[in-house]
Structure formats: C-alpha cells, structure tokens
Amino acid sequence: MFLCRQFLALTRLTIVESLRQPLSFLLSATATAAIGLAPLLLMHSFGEDGKLVRDTALAIHFMGGLFLSTHLAATCLAEERRRGTLCSVLSKPVWPSVFFLSKFAGIAAVLACFSFCATLAGIMAERVSEHFSTEQGFVTDWRAGLMLVSTPAAAALLAGIVNYRLKRPFPSSAFVLLIAFTSLVALSCGFFDRLGRWHPFHFHFHWAMLPAEILVGTAIATLAAVALALSVRFEGPATLSFCFALLVAGLAADHIAGAAHSRPLSFAIQCVLPDWQQFWQADRLNGGGRIPPGHIAGAVLYAFCYTSAALTAGSLIFRNTEAS
Amino acid sequence: MRESLDKPVVAHGLTKVFADFWNRPKVRAVDGLDLELRKGEIFGLLGPNGSGKSTTIKMILGLLHPTGGEVEVFGLPPANVRAKRLTGYLPEESYLYPYLTPRETLDMMGSIFNLPSAERRRRIEQLLEMVGLSAAADRPVGEFSKGMARRVGLAQALVNNPSLVILDEPTSGLDPIACRHVKDLTVALARSGKTVLLSSHLLADVEDVCDRVAILFNGRVRARGTLTELLEKRNIVRFAVPDPGSEALARISGLVRELSGTEPQIDHPSMDLEDFFLDVIAKASREGETLSGAAPTCAPAPFLLE
Numbered sequence: 001m002f003l004c005r006q007f008l009a010l011t012r013l014t015i016v017e018s019l020r021q022p023l024s025f026l027l028s029a030t031a032t033a034a035i036g037l038a039p040l041l042l043m044h045s046f047g048e049d050g051k052l053v054r055d056t057a058l059a060i061h062f063m064g065g066l067f068l069s070t071h072l073a074a075t076c077l078a079e080e081r082r083r084g085t086l087c088s089v090l091s092k093p094v095w096p097s098v099f100f101l102s103k104f105a106g107i108a109a110v111l112a113c114f115s116f117c118a119t120l121a122g123i124m125a126e127r128v129s130e131h132f133s134t135e136q137g138f139v140t141d142w143r144a145g146l147m148l149v150s151t152p153a154a155a156a157l158l159a160g161i162v163n164y165r166l167k168r169p170f171p172s173s174a175f176v177l178l179i180a181f182t183s184l185v186a187l188s189c190g191f192f193d194r195l196g197r198w199h200p201f202h203f204h205f206h207w208a209m210l211p212a213e214i215l216v217g218t219a220i221a222t223l224a225a226v227a228l229a230l231s232v233r234f235e236g237p238a239t240l241s242f243c244f245a246l247l248v249a250g251l252a253a254d255h256i257a258g259a260a261h262s263r264p265l266s267f268a269i270q271c272v273l274p275d276w277q278q279f280w281q282a283d284r285l286n287g288g289g290r291i292p293p294g295h296i297a298g299a300v301l302y303a304f305c306y307t308s309a310a311l312t313a314g315s316l317i318f319r320n321t322e323a324s
Numbered sequence: 325m326r327e328s329l330d331k332p333v334v335a336h337g338l339t340k341v342f343a344d345f346w347n348r349p350k351v352r353a354v355d356g357l358d359l360e361l362r363k364g365e366i367f368g369l370l371g372p373n374g375s376g377k378s379t380t381i382k383m384i385l386g387l388l389h390p391t392g393g394e395v396e397v398f399g400l401p402p403a404n405v406r407a408k409r410l411t412g413y414l415p416e417e418s419y420l421y422p423y424l425t426p427r428e429t430l431d432m433m434g435s436i437f438n439l440p441s442a443e444r445r446r447r448i449e450q451l452l453e454m455v456g457l458s459a460a461a462d463r464p465v466g467e468f469s470k471g472m473a474r475r476v477g478l479a480q481a482l483v484n485n486p487s488l489v490i491l492d493e494p495t496s497g498l499d500p501i502a503c504r505h506v507k508d509l510t511v512a513l514a515r516s517g518k519t520v521l522l523s524s525h526l527l528a529d530v531e532d533v534c535d536r537v538a539i540l541f542n543g544r545v546r547a548r549g550t551l552t553e554l555l556e557k558r559n560i561v562r563f564a565v566p567d568p569g570s571e572a573l574a575r576i577s578g579l580v581r582e583l584s585g586t587e588p589q590i591d592h593p594s595m596d597l598e599d600f601f602l603d604v605i606a607k608a609s610r611e612g613e614t615l616s617g618a619a620p621t622c623a624p625a626p627f628l629l630e
Contacts, residue, residue: 084419085421087419323388324382
C-alpha cells in the first residue's frame with residue numbers, strides 16, 4: 001500500500017511536470033492542427049477516399065509521438081540529475097526502482113493523452129476528407145474540419161483566460177483543454193453528416209483506423225521506455241541521438257537480421273532492434289481492409305515484452321547509480 | 325534489522341574516491357572519516373569548499389556509495405528506507421521542482437512519506453507559516469528568489485518531523501533575519517530531541533548553534549570536539565565590569581601588572597554586526613515599515629516540537 005501510494009505520488013509529479021513543459025502542449029496542438037488541416041489541403045484521393053489523409057494522420061501521430069516520447073523520457077531523468085531534484089527525492093524513503101518506474105508511468109500517461117488527441121483528430125480527419133457522395137459528388141466536410149482545426153487555438157485562448165483570471169499554469173491548462181475540446185468536437189460531429197445535414201446522434205467515423213492508431217501509440221510508449229532506460233546513463237542529446245539511431249535501425253530490422261550470416265546473430269539482432277514495422281499498419285486499411293485482431297494482439301504483446309525488458313534493464317542500472 | 329534511535333550516525337573509516345570514465349581513481353573526496361553523532365546534539369561539519377562535507381553528507385544519506393569504511397544511520401545501512409524515514413535533508417542548493425508551488429512540493433514530499441492527507445495539510449500550513457511563505461504558497465517555485473527557494477527547501481526537509489536533520493549550508497542565500505530564525509529553529513529542533521548535522525563554511529553560524537564540530541580539510545578530519553574545547557584560550561582570563569572610571573582602571577592595571585608581570589589589555593566590548601542589524605530592523609518594524617516578498621520566518625511549526 002505504501003509503495004503503491006508512493007508510486008502514485010511520483011507518477012503524479014511526473015505528469016504535472018511533463019504537462020507544465022510547454023513542449024507537451026505545443027507538440028499536441030501542432031499534431032492536432034496538422035492532422036485537421038490535412039484533409040482541407042490534400043485534395044488527391046489516390047483512387048480511394050481518405051487514403052492519403054489516413055496515412056498523413058498516422059504519420060504525424062507517429063513522428064510527433066516519437067519526438068515527444070524521446071524528449072520527455074530523455075529530459076526527465078537528465079533534468080532531475082542536473083537540477084539536483086534526484087538527490088532531494090532519493091534522500092527520502094523512495095525505492096530507486098519505484099522512482100524509475102513511476103517516471104515511465106507518468107510519461108506514458110502524458111503520451112496516452114497525446115495519442116488520444118492525435119487518434120481523435122486522425123479519425124475525424126478521415127471523415128472530413130473528400131468522399132464521393134451520390135447526391136453531391138465529391139464532398140469535403142468543411143464544418144467538422146474547421147471545428148477540428150480551431151480546437152488548439154480555442155484551447156490556448158481559454159487557457160490564457162484561465163491563466164489571467166485564476167493564475168493556473170498555462171501549458172497544463174491548455175493541454176487539458178485541448179483534450180476536452182477535441183473530445184467535444186468529436187462528439188458534436190455525431191449530430192451532422194458529411195453533407196452537413198443534422199440528424200440524431202451517430203458517429204460517421206471510419207473506426208477501422210482506431211487499431212492502427214493504437215499500434216502507433218504502443219510504438220511510442222515502447223520508444224519512451226528505451227529512451228528512459230538510456231537516460232539513466234546518458235544526457236538528453238545523447239539519448240535523443242541513440243533513440244533516433246534505434247528508430248532508423250528498427251525500421252530496417254528485418255533487412256539487418258536477414259543480412260546476418262548465423263542464425264543466433266540474426267535472432268539476437270531481432271531481439272535487440274525493435275521491429276517498428278509491426279506497428280505501422282496503414283497499408284492494411286486500403287480498400288476497406290482491417291487489421292486482424294491477431295496481429296494487434298501480437299504487436300501489443302511484443303511491445304509489452306520489449307518495454308518490460310527495457311524498463312527492467314533501466315531499473316537495474318538506476319538502482320546502482322549514485323545521485324551526486 | 326531494527327533501527328536504533330540512540331545512534332543517529334556512526335561512521336568508521338569512511339572513504340570516497342571518485343573515479344574517471346575509465347574507473348581510475350580521480351579524486352579522494354573523503355579519506356578515512358570517523359564520525360559519531362549523539363542524540364539531541366547539533367554537530368557542525370566545517371571546512372573550505374571541496375573539503376568533503378557534502379560528499380560525507382551524501383554518503384550518510386545513501387546517495388553515494390562509500391569506496392571504503394562503513395556508515396550506519398540509526399543502526400541501519402544509509403540506503404535503507406527505514407533510516408530515510410527518520411531523516412530530513414536540506415540540500416546545498418535547495419533542489420526543487422520549478423513548476424511546482426511550495427504547497428504542491430510539500431504535498432508531494434508528504435505523500436512520499438505516506439502521511440495521511442489531513443495530517444499532511446496540517447503540517448503544510450504550519451511549515452508554510454514557519455518559513456514565512458503562506459502568501460506565496462501557490463506561486464511556482466521557479467519564480468522564487470534564492471532565499472525564498474531556500475525556505476521551501478527547509479520546509480520540505482522537515483515535513484516528516486525527522487529525528488535526524490541534515491542541513492547543508494542552511495543559511496546560504498538568506499537575509500540576516502531569516503539566518504537568525506534558521507539558527508533559532510536549529511536550536512529548537514535540538515532541544516526537542518532531534519539530532520542536527522549542520523554543514524557550513526560560515527563559521528559564525530556554526531559557532532552560534534553547534535555543540536560539537538569537526539573541521540575537514542582535503543577529506544580528512546583535522547580537528548574535532550566541543551566549541552569550548554577547541555576555542556577556549558585557557559592561558560588568558562577576561563573579566564568584564566561596568567566602566568569603573570580611569571582612576572580605578574589604572575589601579576586594576578597596576579595590580580595585574582604587579583601580580584602577573586604582564587601588561588593587561590583593556591577595551592570596550594562591541595556588539596556583533598548581526599545583533600546590531602537585527603536591532604535596526606526590529607526598530608524599523610516597530611515603526612510600521614513592512615517588507616515585500618517573503619514574510620519573516622516564525623517560531624518552529626508546532627508539530628516539530630510534539
């Protein structure tokens with residue numbers, strides 16, 4: 001019970017700290033706005049309604065999330081060390097492993113919020129994109145699109161007012177309001193269709209995108225675990241560089257493993273390099289396709305194992321680290 | 325293994341050697357230090373910069389691993405969480421989360437000690453009152469001056485009502501009034517049975533409050549003992565009397581010269597600058613002048629004396 005409370009207190013601290021970093025809101029707002037803008041700017045359909053927008057939304061989610069996850073994870077421990085707050089907290093009755101894991105839990109919670117916004121924005125963007133209607137030909141849902149694009153600005157505006165009137169911190173208020181407004185916009189889109197006709201509540205969303213977005217979110221959390229483990233020993237820029245190298249190597253994991261001449265070496269490479277291809281399933285959605293549940297379960301299990309291994313290694317190293 | 329409250333800190337042959345990237349010895353920060361703190365005393369760790377004071381403290385807190393020797397806190401290894409539950413630490417540079425307010429900082433620290441929320445709230449209010457930050461309790465610490473951050477650091481060190489209080493340069497960045505209050509607080513904590521380990525290079529601070537001191541240089545103890553043992557000049561006697569007039573003084577001097585064969589020194593004792601400064605401020609306060617920023621610190625939080 002004591003450990004649990006301590007874990008929750010430290011997780012809460014990490015969430016508060018991460019949300020109060022302006023970058024968390026900036027990246028989330030930029031990703032939401034960029035995903036929202038995509039269907040309004042991209043008019044090509046490549047032979048299929050919403051395909052390009054789906055790919056763009058997933059790519060923005062993936063790249064924005066990767067940057068946010070590595071930034072939060074890399075700076076989290078390094079900042080604690082640099083500021084000396086690591087000394088302050090570890091001089092209290094805190095188990096180093098609990099501290100380390102709570103850092104990951106806090107970062108994962110913030111990334112979940114980011115992914116929530118990006119996922120909703122992605123699903124809405126797909127709906128906004130040009131679709132063929134038998135009544136009006138190719139139609140773009142401008143109403144929903146403009147609502148989605150204006151969400152970050154509205155969140156920032158209200159957060160500014162809240163900051164002015166109630167002196168609440170701007171970045172965290174804006175982040176929370178962004179989540180709330182994106183959800184509200186998604187809900188309100190349920191009351192009108194692509195042609196702008198009002199009718200009883202019904203989502204006109206392409207829900208097949210949801211598993212693809214979940215897989216992207218899982219990849220982001222996996223990289224956060226690796227970044228956090230690396231940041232036990234390295235400073236922020238070094239961790240970011242390692243993560244970037246791991247990202248690139250992971251994208252070519254199959255090729256690298258295939259080039260290895262011995263089976264054990266090939267197996268070792270496959271174990272060490274994260275296989276990002278498992279999490280990028282945008283192509284499966286083409287032509288009304290769906291991601292098989294078996295693949296989703298396998299990818300989530302793979303992410304869980306990889307994350308657990310990274311966190312275990314990081315935790316063991318952190319336990320023996322001196323907080324000087 | 326059970327904790328022993330009578331032995332706050334016992335160290336034998338404590339040594340710390342910092343290594344370089346290749347694990348070659350680089351700096352011998354602490355070298356064979358023996359230390360024993362007694363319950364309820366204020367122990368001063370003195371020394372110039374780089375003499376090993378902070379390294380010693382970090383080994384006592386379990387933040388650094390000794391290269392040699394051993395240290396026990398309340399009879400337990402210093403990294404043991406049961407020992408840490410009884411310890412409060414004010415680091416050299418306050419080390420606070422800049423995005424958190426003092427209230428959030430104390431709440432978070434209280435949560436780490438598993439204090440029930442009602443008790444946590446009670447202690448937080450008392451501590452904020454004690455360090456004079458009640459009015460600034462909801463501003464982010466990152467906006468604070470060094471002195472105000474120091475006060476938050478002091479409050480967080482005491483949130484668990486520790487039996488062993490470790491203060492690393494506690495008066496650094498504080499104005500003279502706050503310095504005096506911190507010294508008074510240190511004495512009050514010791515009177516209530518807590519052990520205080522105070523590290524400083526401000527000799528006047530140490531002299532005012534410490535029962536015993538150890539002077540470190542280059543990682544080794546060069547002198548240790550009570551202040552009386554270390555500072556008293558046993559071959560010189562001083563007696564003070566209200567000014568008896570020049571004639572009486574001449575006669576007393578003559579008598580001393582005749583009996584001891586030495587020339588006595590006669591002067592007027594002077595007030596120290598700290599007392600003089602506090603008198604001036606107290607006078608200004610009585611005339612209705614007020615301070616902006618942090619309020620003056622107050623008496624120790626009641627829960628610390630329970």
